[in-house]
Amino acid sequence: MANEINQTSSQNSGNIQPTMEVQNISKRFPGVVALDDVSLQFFPGEIHAIVGENGAGKSTLMKIMSGAYIPDSGKIYLDGGKVSFAHPREAQKKGISIIYQEFNLLPERTVAHNIFLGREPSKFGALDVRQMNKQAREVLMEIGVEKMVSPTALASGLSVAEQQLVEIAKAISFNAKVLIMDEPTAALSFTEVKLLHDLVSRLKQKGMSIIFISHRLVEVFDIAEKITVLKDGKFIKTVDKKDVTPADIVYLMVGRTLDHYFPPLGKPEDFGEVVLKINDASNECLKDINFELRKGEVLGVAGLQGSGRTELAQALFGVVPFKSGKMELHGKGIAIKSPAKAIKNKMGFVTEDRKSEGITPRQPIRDNMLLTVRSTQFLLSSILKDGIRKSRKLVPMLGKQVDIRTDSFDREAQFLSGGNQQKVVLAKWLASDADVFIFDEPTRGIDVESKASIHDMIRDLTRRGIAVLMISSELPEIIGMSDRILVMAEWQIAGELPAKSSEQAIMLFATGHSKNAQKNSELAGKE
Amino acid sequence: MTTVTASENGFRRILRSIHIPPVYFFLILVFLIGGTLDQILADGQIFKNPAIMLNIVVRSVALGIVAVGQSLVIIGASIDLSVAYTISITAVMSSYLMQGKTENVPLAILGVFGIGALIGVANGLTITKLHVNPFIATLGTSLIIKGIINATFSNYTGSVPESFQFFGYGTIGPIPVSIIILFLTVLAGWFILARTKFGSHLYGVGGNTEVARLSGVRTDRVLIGAHVMCSMTAVLAGLFLVSLMQSGAPWVGPNGIYDLNSIATTVIGGTALAGGKGGVWGTLAGVLIFGVLDTTFNQLGVNPYLKTVLQGAIIVLAVASYTIRSKKEVA
Numbered sequence: 001m002a003n004e005i006n007q008t009s010s011q012n013s014g015n016i017q018p019t020m021e022v023q024n025i026s027k028r029f030p031g032v033v034a035l036d037d038v039s040l041q042f043f044p045g046e047i048h049a050i051v052g053e054n055g056a057g058k059s060t061l062m063k064i065m066s067g068a069y070i071p072d073s074g075k076i077y078l079d080g081g082k083v084s085f086a087h088p089r090e091a092q093k094k095g096i097s098i099i100y101q102e103f104n105l106l107p108e109r110t111v112a113h114n115i116f117l118g119r120e121p122s123k124f125g126a127l128d129v130r131q132m133n134k135q136a137r138e139v140l141m142e143i144g145v146e147k148m149v150s151p152t153a154l155a156s157g158l159s160v161a162e163q164q165l166v167e168i169a170k171a172i173s174f175n176a177k178v179l180i181m182d183e184p185t186a187a188l189s190f191t192e193v194k195l196l197h198d199l200v201s202r203l204k205q206k207g208m209s210i211i212f213i214s215h216r217l218v219e220v221f222d223i224a225e226k227i228t229v230l231k232d233g234k235f236i237k238t239v240d241k242k243d244v245t246p247a248d249i250v251y252l253m254v255g256r257t258l259d260h261y262f263p264p265l266g267k268p269e270d271f272g273e274v275v276l277k278i279n280d281a282s283n284e285c286l287k288d289i290n291f292e293l294r295k296g297e298v299l300g301v302a303g304l305q306g307s308g309r310t311e312l313a314q315a316l317f318g319v320v321p322f323k324s325g326k327m328e329l330h331g332k333g334i335a336i337k338s339p340a341k342a343i344k345n346k347m348g349f350v351t352e353d354r355k356s357e358g359i360t361p362r363q364p365i366r367d368n369m370l371l372t373v374r375s376t377q378f379l380l381s382s383i384l385k386d387g388i389r390k391s392r393k394l395v396p397m398l399g400k401q402v403d404i405r406t407d408s409f410d411r412e413a414q415f416l417s418g419g420n421q422q423k424v425v426l427a428k429w430l431a432s433d434a435d436v437f438i439f440d441e442p443t444r445g446i447d448v449e450s451k452a453s454i455h456d457m458i459r460d461l462t463r464r465g466i467a468v469l470m471i472s473s474e475l476p477e478i479i480g481m482s483d484r485i486l487v488m489a490e491w492q493i494a495g496e497l498p499a500k501s502s503e504q505a506i507m508l509f510a511t512g513h514s515k516n517a518q519k520n521s522e523l524a525g526k527e
Numbered sequence: 528m529t530t531v532t533a534s535e536n537g538f539r540r541i542l543r544s545i546h547i548p549p550v551y552f553f554l555i556l557v558f559l560i561g562g563t564l565d566q567i568l569a570d571g572q573i574f575k576n577p578a579i580m581l582n583i584v585v586r587s588v589a590l591g592i593v594a595v596g597q598s599l600v601i602i603g604a605s606i607d608l609s610v611a612y613t614i615s616i617t618a619v620m621s622s623y624l625m626q627g628k629t630e631n632v633p634l635a636i637l638g639v640f641g642i643g644a645l646i647g648v649a650n651g652l653t654i655t656k657l658h659v660n661p662f663i664a665t666l667g668t669s670l671i672i673k674g675i676i677n678a679t680f681s682n683y684t685g686s687v688p689e690s691f692q693f694f695g696y697g698t699i700g701p702i703p704v705s706i707i708i709l710f711l712t713v714l715a716g717w718f719i720l721a722r723t724k725f726g727s728h729l730y731g732v733g734g735n736t737e738v739a740r741l742s743g744v745r746t747d748r749v750l751i752g753a754h755v756m757c758s759m760t761a762v763l764a765g766l767f768l769v770s771l772m773q774s775g776a777p778w779v780g781p782n783g784i785y786d787l788n789s790i791a792t793t794v795i796g797g798t799a800l801a802g803g804k805g806g807v808w809g810t811l812a813g814v815l816i817f818g819v820l821d822t823t824f825n826q827l828g829v830n831p832y833l834k835t836v837l838q839g840a841i842i843v844l845a846v847a848s849y850t851i852r853s854k855k856e857v858a
Contacts, residue, residue, distance in 0.1 A: 068741055089743035104741060106734035108804040109727075117731050118743035120724045127722045170742075 017080055019044045019209040020178050025074030027060055034060040036233045047210045049224035053253055053449045057233040058213050062180050066098040067091030097176035099167050099184050107156035112136035114155050115170045139173040143199050161188050161305050180211045189305035197223055217246045229253055262480035263459040265499055270296040275467040276436055281325025285311045287492045293467045300482025301471040302506050308491040309471045313440045317349040318342045347436045348429030359421050361414035366395050368413045368424050372432035398427040403453055419450030439470040475503045548797045548809035554816050561823030569826045587818035588705040589764040590788055595716040596760030597789035598810045603753045604733040604802025605661040610761040612672040613646050614780035617765025622685040622775030629688045639762050647758030651751030676777045683774040695770035716807035729753055734803025792817055795845045
């Protein structure tokens with residue numbers, strides 16, 4: 001294997017010395033080998049993408065390179081010299097900066113405090129807040145978002161996308177030689193992604209070595225020059241982008257070709273009666289929501305960041321309930337004022353932010369799966385009667401249904417990869433016998449193969465007569481999965497489109513263009 | 528909010544950067560209600576007599592000093608249950624070392640601060656290196672100190688010289704020395720939290736230890752530092768109490784419930800028990816609320832048991848009102 005690496009790198013890069021190099025890195029965790037003898041080289045002025053499915057070891061490798069983990073064996077070289085990091089601070093000092101996949105901001109602190117945490121500017125031993133705010137503004141300006149994000153704003157007041165921009169600002173403020181980005185675009189909308197891509201190319205021209213982890217292959221092919229594939233903790237191959245196609249990469253990642261990304265759409269005979277009907281519903285955010293959801297269909301909800309997609313899901317599920325309007329479930333009028341009531345009425349909600357809303361990380365997988373079942377039963381009946389016996393049967397069955405990869409269901413959910421955590425959330429709702437499912441970004445930050453299996457599961461649900469409302473910011477996912485598409489803009493539903501509508505048609509509604517067009521035509525009709 | 532204009536003078540800028548915590552409105556409310564009740568039901572001293580207001584503050588000094596330290600560790604998502612017995616050991620040890628002689632004072636002060644540092648380091652190390660839950664770790668420390676002082680001292684021990692009583696009873700102009708020391712302690716706490724790297728790191732550690740660590744903060748050192756500072760404030764409070772009592776007794780700490788009261792006042796002041804949020808100005812208000820309540824109840828001659836019941840109810844109400852408010856802000 002070592003020979004293979006030397007071959008590829010010598011072919012590609014001639015005699016330039018790599019900025020950073022890892023050799024024969026291995027790392028074990030209880031029950032898994034996360035990295036097995038991985039060697040890689042990263043060169044100055046190069047954007048190097050690392051791809052692989054969940055559990056391939058990408059994030060572990062990045063954490064080792066940034067000093068967050070200490071490898072069991074192997075060496076790290078920086079500019080030709082051997083280094084080892086006992087603390088993230090040491091890696092930072094040597095010029096390695098990283099944007100982590102999970103959000104790493106302190107909600108109760110200002111943007112500037114977050115950016116400079118651990119290396120705040122000081123004067124005569126005292127913190128120089130003014131200087132810190134000034135420098136923070138400069139960094140924000142560098143990535144071109146100084147108008148969106150103020151250095152003195154509290155992180156908790158920022159949207160998910162803005163928080164991600166702050167993370168990026170933090171990472172580049174180190175003036176690092178090596179910049180590692182672990183899924184930096186997962187939370188960003190189109191314009192912000194563009195900003196980031198421009199920034200990355202600028203940093204590259206400065207000679208920075210950029211390591212980019214992404215599940216969006218389109219993006220990888222957009223900006224990376226070199227692509228390394230990892231699988232099951234092992235190095236598979238490093239290739240030049242120009243020599244390969246996305247299909248080749250997928251083949252390397254999963255060891256087989258995925259002939260279609262999406263399961264077939266539902267047929268007209270699959271759709272049953274209207275299960276959920278919303279009439280003129282509004283709350284603090286949303287205005288005049290009207291739609292119907294039928295049995296057996298996937299209703300996709302598209303829209304830009306901040307168009308009210310997530311708020312719609314929260315209103316339906318009673319997190320932030322509707323204040324006015326009518327809601328009908330199975331033909332009966334109902335007001336869902338709390339998630340508990342939603343669950344009682346057999347609704348399931350797979351949230352966008354699984355870390356804070358979907359799973360209880362420190363509980364075993366088993367208990368996570370049984371959370372909804374238990375919440376709808378009396379405390380004693382679930383424990384005494386048949387709770388234990390039932391859970392013994394139910395949990396492995398659910399695990400099999402959603403294909404969770406773990407050696408034991410007693411493992412704490414926090415140790416699972418993102419894709420597997422999402423499957424636990426799914427299992428939780430399957431266990432509750434829900435017949436209306438709301439998915440909010442079901443595959444955000446998840447690798448290609450888990451994505452495909454989650455898509456299959458969603459389609460499976462509809463075949464069992466379950467109605468699915470699926471919110472997604474990824475248009476291919478909306479188009480590939482939806483039997484009908486609702487597009488949201490400015491806190492209302494801007495329009496409805498049939499299955500297989502084009503990205504362009506969706507974007508027209510999402511950006512508000514079609515709405516005006518429609519209004520104009522309506523007005524014209526009245527006259 | 529983003530820029531400070533040049534027309535603003537220093538004082539306003541400071542006022543702005545402090546962000547007066549909402550608990551001060553609660554303090555004023557408690558004071559007004561207490562004063563009014565006093566006016567109606569008793570002799571109306573609270574509003575009439577400025578000395579009684581001063582007295583409210585003086586009576587809050589010991590708790591105020593410890594609460595500043597407690598705020599630091601709570602902001603770091605830790606807690607310190609050993610402050611009460613740290614106060615006790617300070618009181619007995621300092622009075623034992625002084626033996627009524629002024630020339631012994633510096634050594635005694637050095638000695639008790641040394642003990643305080645030791646307790647703080649022990650707490651910090653147990654929590655960060657042995658990964659013992661802070662509640663249990665400091666409870667353990669507390670029991671150890673308790674055992675040691677109970678085995679060694681059973682009653683008033685030694686005495687402090689008259690010169691040292693200046694701390695407890697002296698005044699500079701019209702202002703009692705003890706109030707100045709309380710104010711300086713709060714000021715120091717504020718400076719550490721808001722104007723030093725250490726403070727910034729402490730908010731990081733309390734907010735999310737892993738985030739802080741990945742940002743390059745030496746999280747263990749920061750938390751140990753906070754615990755040392757907290758123990759130091761307990762020592763300072765102990766010195767103040769012994770100068771009032773003129774001789775150290777082992778029960779001075781636990782009798783004043785300084786452990787739980789310092790936690791309660793910190794939380795009333797708006798510092799989150801989960802860490803990462805809060806400040807010492809709020810804590811000061813929390814302490815003063817306790818002082819006002821105490822004085823009001825004394826004025827009205829409320830039965831001491833009922834007093835405790837009312838105190839408990841008011842703590843719960845105050846904290847509940849914050850949570851409800853902050854929930855509304857979210858929605």
